[in-house]
Amino acid sequence: MQFNISASKKEFSKDEDIPALLLFHPQVSFQDKEAYKTAKVILQDKASCFPAVVLNPPASAESTVIDATSTPGNKTSHLSTLMCNLGTPFAFERDHKRFLSLQTMLSKAKCQNVEPINADFLVVNPMDSKYSKVMHILLDPSCSGSGIVTHLDYLVKSVEQEANSVQEDQQNKLAAFQLMMIKHAMKFPSVQQIIYSTCSIHAIKDKHIVCAALESAKALSCKLQTHSPKPSPTAMEALWIC
Ligand SMILES: C[S@@+](CC[C@H](N)C(=O)[O-])C[C@H]1O[C@@H](n2cnc3c(N)ncnc32)[C@H](O)[C@@H]1O
Numbered sequence: 094m095q096f097n098i099s100a101s102k103k104e105f106s107k108d109e110d111i112p113a114l115l116l117f118h119p120q121v122s123f124q125d126k127e128a129y130k131t132a133k134v135i136l137q138d139k140a141s142c143f144p145a146v147v148l149n150p151p152a153s154a155e156s157t158v159i160d161a162t163s164t165p166g167n168k169t170s171h172l173s174t175l176m177c178n179l180g181t182p183f184a185f186e187r188d189h190k191r192f193l194s195l196q197t198m199l200s201k202a203k204c205q206n207v208e209p210i211n212a213d214f215l216v217v218n219p220m221d222s223k224y225s226k227v228m229h230i231l232l233d234p235s236c237s238g239s240g241i242v243t244h245l246d247y248l249v250k251s252v253e254q255e256a257n258s259v260q261e262d263q264q265n266k267l268a269a270f271q272l273m274m275i276k277h278a279m280k281f282p283s284v285q286q287i288i289y290s291t292c293s294i295h296a297i298k299d300k301h302i303v304c305a306a307l308e309s310a311k312a313l314s315c316k317l318q319t320h321s322p323k324p325s326p327t328a329m330e331a332l333w334i335c
Pocket residue numbers: 161162163164165166167168169185186187188191212213214215233234235236
């Protein structure tokens with residue numbers, strides 16, 4: 094859900110861009126609400142709603158999708174909703190504890206079509222027949238979260254500056270991991286669309302990664318297109334950055 098400063102606490106409205114997104118005043122609390130506890134309502138800022146909407150997998154029984162990095166499951170449940178609980182979104186999570194909470198969330202939200210898998214996406218074999226029809230992949234990998242705005246940001250600025258040099262090394266490692274994830278996603282034989290999203294505002298984890306991915310041998314061999322009216326079934330249709 095997106096916060097709407099202009100609305101009163103009793104009002105809400107429909108978002109103009111994202112179907113099923115309702116806008117509430119920032120001070121409206123959902124923590125005690127039954128709809129929130131039972132996951133009928135999922136709290137999510139508008140920016141986080143774009144990846145699933147842009148990926149827009151078909152709502153059909155044959156539709157197979159991968160959410161490579163799933164917990165807590167907000168984007169997975171969004172994908173499941175967009176697919177009308179049809180087809181199969183495979184939802185990967187490598188961390189066991191986080192996987193358990195993903196399972197709980199998906200079951201609460203009644204995402205019956207999702208197949209959660211406790212595995213590292215990087216070791217999944219793209220040639221496994223189970224994934225042979227995967228056309229859509231969502232990649233929302235771990236990142237620094239630098240794009241997440243909090244009201245306390247001004248307090249941490251000076252601390253952040255001191256830690257910058259340490260962070261640089263960490264950022265390079267994260268960036269290398271994120272690029273590896275995209276390149277791995279490109280290996281799935283039927284993939285046509287990969288959505289890569291992060292909560293980071295650093296170009297090293299956004300634009301630079303996407304550019305490096307587009308320049309990779311795999312992307313070049315796919316004759317990557319941005320939006321073709323008649324996409325070739327073997328070419329990757331688009332790599333978006335959200
Ligand atoms: C940014 S969070 C994903 C948020 C999620 N997409 C959502 O909208 O709720 C990244 C998650 O991916 C998991 N992860 C990181 N690397 C992974 C990998 N190689 N394979 C599977 N899961 C991974 C992390 O443990 C973490 O839970």
